[in-house]
Amino acid sequence: MNNGKETIVIIGFGWVGQANALALSYAGYPVYYFDIQKPNLKYADKYAKLYDKVKPISDVLEKDSHDTWYIVAVGDRVNQEGEQDISAIRKALESLKKAKGGVILRSTIIPGHLATLDFDYYIPEFLHEKKAVEESLLPQYFILGKKNGNEKKWPSFFYNWDRNATKVFHGTPEEASYIKYLSNTWNAIRIAFVNEFGNAISHPTDKEKLAKNERVVDFFFERKGYLRYGRSYGGHCLPKDTHAFLTWHKKQGKEMPLLEGMHKSNLIHQDIEKKHSHLPQWFSEWSRPVISGRVALRALGYSTSRNIKKIFKKTFSRKK
Ligand SMILES: NC(=O)c1ccc[n+]([C@@H]2O[C@H](COP(=O)([O-])OP(=O)(O)OC[C@H]3O[C@@H](n4cnc5c(N)ncnc54)[C@H](O)[C@@H]3O)[C@@H](O)[C@H]2O)c1
Structure with a gap:
């Protein structure tokens, strides 16, 4: 043994x-x-x-x-x-x-x-x-x-x-890689979606507006990871990996309009975040x-x- x-x-x-x-x-x-x-x-x-x-x-x-x-x-x-x-x-x-x-x-x-x-x-x-x-x-x-x-x-x-x-x-290694990118893309798309939706409720110019957005989002998503209104997705991995995945598949002639939209939405939210530093940052952990x-x-x-x-x-x- x-x-x-x-x-x-x-x-x-x-x-x-x-x-x-x-x-x-x-x-x-x-x-x-x-x-x-x-x-x-x-x-x-x-x-x-x-x-x-x-x-x-x-x-x-x-x-x-x-x-x-x-x-x-x-x-x-x-x-x-x-x-x-x-x-x-x-x-x-x-x-x-x-x-x-x-x-x-x-x-x-x-x-x-x-x-x-x-x-x-x-x-x-x-x-x-x-x-x-x-x-x-x-x-x-x-x-x-x-x-x-x-x-x-x-x-x-x-x-x-x-x-x-x-x-x-x-x-296979390819399947393992797709699972990794599926995970990162799913995390990123949830963050981008919630932020875009929150911005539609109100522009987060102050803490009251922020609370207004959170009230709706948190009621529906119960403060679950990746589903909380706040900062855009960032860090070492999500922007890099989702962008690479999208670019690679587009080069192979595959359309990915949802992922393109996600990327665009996150860039717009990054600009909002620069002006409103009170947007909270959420760190995700495993649910275990x-x-x-x-x-x-x-x-x-x-x-x-x-x-x-x-x-x-x-x-x-x-x-x-
Ligand atoms: N950081 C994370 O949370 C995280 C999570 C999951 C997956 N990943 C992935 O894991 C990989 C590594 O990420 P990281 O955050 O640890 O990167 P990192 O930049 O912190 O570390 C990479 C290290 O590799 C070294 N290096 C470069 N070329 C080398 C070579 N030829 N021989 C020996 N060392 C060399 C660099 O000097 C550096 O210290 C990336 O593909 C990343 O996407 C990272």
Whole structure:
């Protein structure tokens, strides 16, 4: 039985890479990272001690073996026209061509690009930055795209993710990517719709007008995530991903008037927001109750329990 001691090498130590690194280190795996620049530690306020366990390597294949798993979390770029640039991701994957270990791709990539890339599993990331480490330890979704012809056995942490996620999907990398874009587009379209509707009720020039819009919207949507009047959709992912998805499909000759409208509506709302800074900002989380370290620990269970206890004691004994 695999007892969870594979070596993990994270490639691209940003938001996603660090969340995965800290979560897997917390679960008892030896974790290393490779990045082309000095990382800016995203979760140091909460997980400063855990960072000490995740060591940088200067040669990407330094820890290579048949028991090594590479998690690629290099960022894509999307230009003003909505074209996705995955050259950095391609470069990172090419550097693993000779690796004996397995490759898990976590970056967000348009379905049509995936066939041109080399990896074993595509598992798009669905985390929210505010609870990213906890969500990486116990992901809400486990969406697994297996590359055709890949015969690699699962790493041990897949079993925990597969067993404990609230939604599980096994399919092709392209299907996995469509689920990721479906999720982001659905989130964005709800935000844009509610804001456009709210603006139709009244222009939010002051707090009374804002309250007027919220009164109607909140009655109907009961203050659910992505369905609250406020700021336009922003952040690292929604604008970038929805724009890239729209542009790609338009280039393939597919009409997407609803998504075009959503994009336009959000741009209009961004202008409104610039003039009215009192528009509230809503952060979304999964509806599952907070995934605390303790819940996550229990879920990780059998394979890593001894390591976890040791790490938990050392790392968190002085934290509340
Ligand atoms: N941030 C989120 O909340 C989030 C959520 C879900 C999915 N994603 C997706 O995950 C991917 C990564 O996002 P992120 O927010 O972590 O990006 P990021 O910009 O914070 O981190 C990417 C890291 O990759 C590094 N990098 C670039 N080229 C490299 C190379 N050749 N080798 C090694 N490292 C390299 C960069 O220096 C950077 O540190 C993106 O595709 C993003 O859309 C992000």
